[in-house]
Amino acid sequence: MKQAGKSVTNEAVSAWGNQLDTLVENKLTLSHDEAELHLYETFQQATLIQLRFNSPVMTSMLSGRKVMHLNSMDPFDYQPGESLLLPSDRLMQIDFPDATTNDPTRCLALTISHDFIRETVAELNDQVPRVESSDQWQLDTENYLLQNDTEISSLIDKLMRLFRENNPFKPFFIKNTLRELIVRLSQTQVRHGLLGQTSQHISTNRLAYVVAYIRENLTRALSVEELSDKACLSKSHFFRLFKSELGVSPAQFILTERIKLAKAVLSNPAKTITDACYESGFNSLTHFSNAFRSVEHICPRQFKRQLFGLN
Known part of the structure; x- marks a missing residue:
């Protein structure tokens, strides 16, 4: 990682309690068998700071603003409440236009073992198959930018706490929280696809067809029985699959x-x-x-x- 060379001042204080070695992307790394959590703080303006990881990574903004430069994407503002999924060995170049000693930019990078992701997604597909047999749960890490929902924000906060606490059950808790995060992210990606690109899936996915049907008939009463008939599913099966893939009940x-x-x-x-x-x-x-x-x-x-x- 390329860093700016300004000396550390006594005015800058780490939120994580670790020693400040640099004012740009000062890092605290915490390890687990399946993942590493990197906590970053930047206390001065900087441009085109380079960063890459050798495992799939989820980055999340905690405070301040970055400008991200990624291949195949125009530069974009990256702000608190947003997360970015990237594959292993993907170069990031980062600007810090607003960072100061009194108002630092803070973010995290959570690298997760590719094998652990694959095993978790395989188990999800085995235990909770999607509505269409041709569809699979998966985790897309190809420059995937998302707005954190309540569940994902809660899991990020929980992982930050778990990685830093001293608890004999810590490895067990982290592993299970990582598994839930992977599942929640996979659900989010499926939901965004079905709701944001509905027309592309109408002919191949029954839930996308039902979503389009609901939107076309919003001004009249719609029952679960009617919607399950449209999906050619029993009422109970339709309700379970709808909530599983879209995250909410039909109502x-x-x-x-x-x-x-x-x-x-x-x-x-x-x-x-x-x-x-x-x-x-x-x-x-x-x-x-x-x-x-x-x-x-x-x-x-x-x-x-x-x-x-x-x-």
């Missing part, structure tokens, strides 16, 4: 899609809250308001006011 998915549609209606200055209610499939303003608040944590009126900067 929760329908609700979030209706709220998404309602937000689009509210984004039109000429549309009212009543318009948004009935055009997104709700038949009661009270039910609509409560449902909107449950998803967005504000009421429809507040959302519209914020959107258009109204008092």
